[in-house]
Amino acid sequence: MLQYKPIADHNTVSLDGVSAQALSDTIGAIYDCALDPHQWPDACRSISDLCESSAGGICVHDMKHTQNDQLFVFGYQTEFLEKLGSHYMQSPMAEADIVSNIGDVRALSMNPSDLLGTRFFRDVLKPFGIQDIIWFPALRTAGRMASMHASRRVNVEHYQKRDIDLFRLLAPHVSRALAISDALDIRTLNSEILERTLDALVAGVFLTAGDGRVVYMNAAAERQIRTGNSIRIINNRLSPIDRAARAALSRAIEQAGSDDVDIDMTAYSLAIPDAQGTGYVATVLPVQSGRRRSTVAPFAASCAVFMQDPVQAPLMPGEAFARLHQLTGSELRVLLALAQGLGGKEAADMLGISEPTVRTHLKHIFSKTGTSRQTKLLQLLHNSTPPIRAPQRTVL
Known part of the structure; x- marks a missing residue:
């Protein structure tokens, strides 16, 4: 029977077999990870130790690219993680997570009849001696989800109510810590x-x-x-x-x-x-x-x-380049016309000005940019080109 009792000075509870100090230290370690994600490996080990698990960590499921990336994991063979990633979308975990709320704790052994006959158990779990996994969704954003998990090998009993309750107790703290890290754009999850x-x-x-x-x-x-x-x-x-x-x-x-x-x-x-x-x-x-x-x-x-692709032409720098070199609007128009491969006469015709005016603007541009030849000037403009594509416009 589970026995809950208050922990002094902490808004949490104690589980039979888990000391108040161990529970308090683990929750504190979880919140430390919010500002220093490098501490997640140790926190994941502490959580797994509390529920007597041999392996665990945090997993990011990228639904857009049907990808499964393991972060801060320990205790797993590389081959198992690769198999888990390639079979995740067909696993009972993926099916459950579609309808689960953040913090909902599940274990594979909750529905053993639905697990043992599956290809996931036969091809992924059984070859690596894993008989049970406990997990909960901890953070969900557009197109991806993060979950915390732990697992037990075949020589240990399945997860019991005590373990599930322990994970339920820790789940809100893990979820808050990950949400804080994600909001601060720290290194925990895909940004x-x-x-x-x-x-x-x-x-x-x-x-x-x-x-x-x-x-x-x-x-x-x-x-x-x-x-x-x-x-x-x-x-x-x-x-x-x-x-x-x-x-x-x-x-x-x-x-x-x-x-x-x-x-x-x-x-x-x-x-x-x-x-x-x-x-x-x-x-x-x-x-x-x-x-x-x-x-x-x-x-x-x-x-x-x-x-x-060397052939692709990204957006010209425009106003930023003009501000950097104190070019006037008229000077910038001349420069961008020349950058399209136009000669002085063609640029003048396109802009509706005289060819001598183009030469005067070009002289001023040379002076302001510290160049003396058109090739050097255009190279300077090209080197200032941002590496982004011009927005696509739909023509109706």
């Missing part, structure tokens, strides 16, 4: 704002894990993969069509994702050609540690690959 920002880039952005798996693609990267002229994804890894490029990219990603990589190493660029003599220029950048790691850690990435 919706970061994802929207990356989707605005002209360059394809691929983030890969240490083993080369692609864990995130922005919108431009997805378009590049769908086209399939230069780059594809095979076995969840980037695979250029060109054999030499495939080997070179694989080496670059492996080097960038190694544990002993120098985070300040110069970015490595290579060609990703297609059969028509065009293609992409790829830049590989390590994100294993340091400040760069804090930016992309929500995607559990150790390497970033930027895939740029």
